[in-house]
Amino acid sequence: MNEKNFQLNIANIFPPSLWSFRNQEIVYQDLKRFTYLEFYDRVRRLSSALLKIGVKKGDKVAVLDWDTNHYMESYFSVPMIGAVLHTVNIRYPPEIIFYTMQHAADKFVIVRDEFLPMIERSAQLFDFVKGWIIYSDEKGEIRTSLENHYNYDEMLESSEPIDPPDIDENTPATIFYTSGTTGLPKGVTFTHRKLVLHAQALAVGLSYSPLNINEKDVFMGLVPMFHVHSWGVPYLTIMTGHKYVLPGRYDVKRILELIKKEHVTFSHMVPSILYMILTHPEVEDYASYLKGWKVVIGGAALPRGLAKMAEKFGIITVGAYGMSETCPLLTAATFTEEINSLSKEERFDYMISTGRPAVLVNLRVVDSIGKDVPWDSRTIGEIIVRAPWLTDEYYLDPEKTEELWRDGWLHTGDLAVVDSKGFIHIVDREKDAIKSGGEFIPSLVLENIISEIPEVGEVAVVGKKDEKWGERPIAFITLKNKVSKEYIIERLMKFVETGRIQKWWIPDDIIFMDNLPKTSTNKIDKKELKKML
Numbered sequence: 413m414n415e416k417n418f419q420l421n422i423a424n425i426f427p428p429s430l431w432s433f434r435n436q437e438i439v440y441q442d443l444k445r446f447t448y449l450e451f452y453d454r455v456r457r458l459s460s461a462l463l464k465i466g467v468k469k470g471d472k473v474a475v476l477d478w479d480t481n482h483y484m485e486s487y488f489s490v491p492m493i494g495a496v497l498h499t500v501n502i503r504y505p506p507e508i509i510f511y512t513m514q515h516a517a518d519k520f521v522i523v524r525d526e527f528l529p530m531i532e533r534s535a536q537l538f539d540f541v542k543g544w545i546i547y548s549d550e551k552g553e554i555r556t557s558l559e560n561h562y563n564y565d566e567m568l569e570s571s572e573p574i575d576p577p578d579i580d581e582n583t584p585a586t587i588f589y590t591s592g593t594t595g596l597p598k599g600v601t602f603t604h605r606k607l608v609l610h611a612q613a614l615a616v617g618l619s620y621s622p623l624n625i626n627e628k629d630v631f632m633g634l635v636p637m638f639h640v641h642s643w644g645v646p647y648l649t650i651m652t653g654h655k656y657v658l659p660g661r662y663d664v665k666r667i668l669e670l671i672k673k674e675h676v677t678f679s680h681m682v683p684s685i686l687y688m689i690l691t692h693p694e695v696e697d698y699a700s701y702l703k704g705w706k707v708v709i710g711g712a713a714l715p716r717g718l719a720k721m722a723e724k725f726g727i728i729t730v731g732a733y734g735m736s737e738t739c740p741l742l743t744a745a746t747f748t749e750e751i752n753s754l755s756k757e758e759r760f761d762y763m764i765s766t767g768r769p770a771v772l773v774n775l776r777v778v779d780s781i782g783k784d785v786p787w788d789s790r791t792i793g794e795i796i797v798r799a800p801w802l803t804d805e806y807y808l809d810p811e812k813t814e815e816l817w818r819d820g821w822l823h824t825g826d827l828a829v830v831d832s833k834g835f836i837h838i839v840d841r842e843k844d845a846i847k848s849g850g851e852f853i854p855s856l857v858l859e860n861i862i863s864e865i866p867e868v869g870e871v872a873v874v875g876k877k878d879e880k881w882g883e884r885p886i887a888f889i890t891l892k893n894k895v896s897k898e899y900i901i902e903r904l905m906k907f908v909e910t911g912r913i914q915k916w917w918i919p920d921d922i923i924f925m926d927n928l929p930k931t932s933t934n935k936i937d938k939k940e941l942k943k944m945l
């Protein structure tokens with residue numbers, strides 16, 4: 413390799429960061445706390461230990477864990493030696509966990525003791541795994557019937573930190589599987605270069621964001637580390653030198669405690685997690701610590717009702733958009749002077765929208781013949797993208813890859829309109845779109861409006877087959893305060909009168925539920941709701 417050709421690899425994130433932020437902290441619950449210098453030492457020891465047990469370039473090293481310091485270490489240690497980190501979705505059913513690990517052909521697995529029984533039950537099936545690297549939050553010996561196992565922390569202690577090799581930036585660094593909203597999960601992979609450029613784009617995005625992130629901010633990610641690299645925020649954090657708090661398995665009371673104790677000021681998550689936090693029975697006791705909390709919501713639309721609920725606590729919410737296939741960042745609210753000079757209420761609508769393309773994201777919204785839609789807030793098209801950090805393929809699936817990448821553009825399957833200022837508003841997913849009497853009912857727009865009814869908690873609108881109309885919308889709703897179906901319809905009629913929705917969009921039925929079903933990444937599971945219908 414030409415040494416003047418600087419490689420955008422994961423190891424190269426560290427030198428400037430350690431120069432300026434060496435005493436900054438990484439905190440795991442109230443159990444562990446490391447400075448960046450100590451963290452980097454552990455990262456290099458783990459790299460060295462992995463090499464010692466035979467991990468080779470290109471080998472897949474899986475992790476089964478909640479959000480812990482061990483996980484964060486593996487984010488760096490594994491790719492830094494040219495191996496590929498497989499972040500296994502532990503909220504999948506065991507057979508799907510197995511499917512993804514077999515499909516990726518994981519050679520080594522880093523696993524928290526909690527997940528050992530699940531593996532041990534079918535150990536003989538994992539014949540492709542050469543070694544298990546286990547650890548526990550508890551002190552003492554970890555018992556397992558698995559052969560070829562190593563103790564993570566002992567390995568670290570007995571290894572010397574290595575000088576990371578200069579890995580070619582186009583080397584694959586990570587693999588993980590999409591949530592599988594339709595069919596079996598599909599693998600997506602990202603190289604060092606993609607992850608580094610993506611982290612930089614996040615940093616640039618934050619500088620344009622209405623959140624005013626500064627050096628005092630303390631980050632705590634609430635997107636699981638198994639899901640799209642927790643949106644790349646752990647990599648971003650090391651770059652920008654912020655304190656990072658790892659909450660382990662998500663438990664709302666513990667999250668609230670960590671916000672209080674560690675002075676967390678910035679988090680990112682899907683809407684349902686924010687909803688869970690704000691409806692926790694003890695949330696009022698933490699109100700003073702939530703004031704000013706800066707929250708990026710993505711992975712699903714940020715409902716206006718939820719953003720308003722957060723606003724009452726003094727929480728600032730901002731929308732962002734992306735998908736597993738795109739690393740994930742595609743768009744976020746970027747505030748230019750034009751937007752900053754608007755009234756507070758107008759700004760609010762831009763904050764919760766899907767936003768505008770992030771740096772280097774070439775994005776188009778195109779109609780069925782591939783023509784860009786006008787910026788008129790009305791014409792619906794599909795979002796297609798090009799950017800430096802998109803997955804090249806679905807792993808070992810050329811057929812699905814061909815559907816994803818057409819004419820050099822990645823097709824998101826998301827339907828959107830663009831307003832006069834270039835802000836994107838996703839109105840539906842192609843596969844969830846409700847077609848009624850040959851016309852389209854945008855379910856996200858309808859959900860957004862229903863979320864504004866004060867008694868409504870969470871809402872999802874899905875299409876039900878209908879002999880006359882093809883499909884008709886049905887709303888599934890959880891309530892904060894009990895009201896009747898007639899009351900909801902009456903409120904929706906008011907929105908019809910003010911022209912925000914059309915009369916024929918009003919759902920044919922409203923089904924009240926205690927909880928809406930969620931996917932493994934905590935999004936409302938429309939597939940499950942459709943099955944119920």
Ligand code: ADP
Nearest residue numbers: 591593710711712713732733734735736838841
């Ligand atoms: P899954 O398909 O299981 O939800 P992803 O996490 O990759 O897996 O989800 C990506 C999808 O989530 C996008 O294609 C889009 O439909 C939806 N999404 C993400 N962010 C937003 C947003 N801000 N507004 C509306 N939809 C969003």
